[in-house]
Amino acid sequence: MQVTARFAADLAALWPEEDRAGPLGLAVSGGPDSLALLLLAAEALPGQVAVASIDHGLRPEAAAEVALVGRIAREQGIPFTALTVALAPGNLMAEARAARYAALARWAEDTGLGAVATAHHADDQAETLLMRLNRGSGIAGLAGVRAQGTLPGCDIPLIRPVLGWRKADLAAVVATAGITPADDPSNTNLAFDRARMRAALAGAEWLDPLQIAASAAHLGEAWQALAWYAELDWHEMVMREVSDIGTPGFSYCANVPRIIAIETILRIIRELGGHATRAEAARAWERLWAGENASLGGVLAVPGVERVEKVGVPMRVWRFRPEPVRGSVN
Incomplete structure (x- = not known):
């Protein structure tokens, strides 16, 4: 047939x-x-x-x-x-x-x-x-x-x-x-x-549903490209750190387009045991880009500007740590 x-x-x-x-x-x-x-x-x-x-x-x-x-x-x-x-x-x-x-x-x-x-x-x-x-x-x-x-x-x-x-x-x-x-x-x-x-x-x-579906497939290819770039951003621009009191965290040299940074932020939150939506990560990016702290998924993100040795120029560096338990003293 x-x-x-x-x-x-x-x-x-x-x-x-x-x-x-x-x-x-x-x-x-x-x-x-x-x-x-x-x-x-x-x-x-x-x-x-x-x-x-x-x-x-x-x-x-x-x-x-x-x-x-x-x-x-x-x-x-x-x-x-x-x-x-x-x-x-x-x-x-x-x-x-x-x-x-x-x-x-x-x-x-x-x-x-x-x-x-x-x-x-x-x-x-x-x-x-x-x-x-x-x-x-x-x-x-x-x-x-x-x-x-x-x-x-x-x-x-x-x-x-x-x-x-x-x-x-x-x-x-x-x-x-x-x-x-x-x-x-x-x-x-x-x-x-x-x-x-x-x-x-x-x-x-x-x-034409077939043509609309074809557009969705093209968008899928675009998303694959963005996911590839986000993977590269994770490996190149995110560093695992441990604080003086043993708290795990990450520093992120945030110098990529917003849509890529959102994916990297989501991955950092997952690595620290939290969960956030893309909409929440987007709002966190906006705060961090404006120089304000952001909290999402049980993680506190603090923005800063530092000279990054591997790049050789000042860059935005955002540090992510689990939020302290309310009432605790660090």
Whole structure:
């Protein structure tokens, strides 16, 4: 089939045959996108696929959708695993996503998978980019859904081989197979930002989701370049230090563009056991650049200007230390 050959080529671009050390795991919800992924992978990789479906406990229909995926997987001769997750309090969609990927990582490790694939497609990517543009996201966010990465907490590849496909292409694969997919009502629930963006895109025929998705890919390449520069900044301009009383810390010769410095600040905070968002790191950069102390993620940053021996000229030098416990005397 032509679509199978197309899928196999897209898969090989992300997961070359020589790198495959186990079966391909598929995250399948029962909707048309992920069922198409199941059918395409079953044709392209016979006997080398496993499927998992996750019940997030959010809708009464979810159990039946998991059962639908299990039935189709068994009909295809594919090993199937039903997963359930419990969500922590907070942003519902964000918590569901975090729990989903954590469950997929455990499944992949337990079953010896070589990689895990999800069915994110070009329409998803276009929606994501436009939503994040509307929120004023930086380049890290505008890069959208990445075609490849790793599952959280392990080094198992996470790939999205149909990211260049339209939703209609995937729906056609399922329809041709004579399968009726599950219908998740949240996909059209206008209480959710994504559903509103999806409806807006459907009503704007002059917008091309494939080209919008291509722009997200270009932004992803730009983000890779910035991440490379931030890694260089970390190794060249950050020095580990220990105070007279044994407190660990870092000094940072801050002489790079703001967007790079923000990434370096975030890494310093993580190294000192704290956590901060990019928005918080950006505000800290603004204070430090203005010569003011900044506090974030349990870390105190103090700005200064010093002559740096390795450079030979005065530079901004920012020192980072864990914030003293309130009431303690240093």
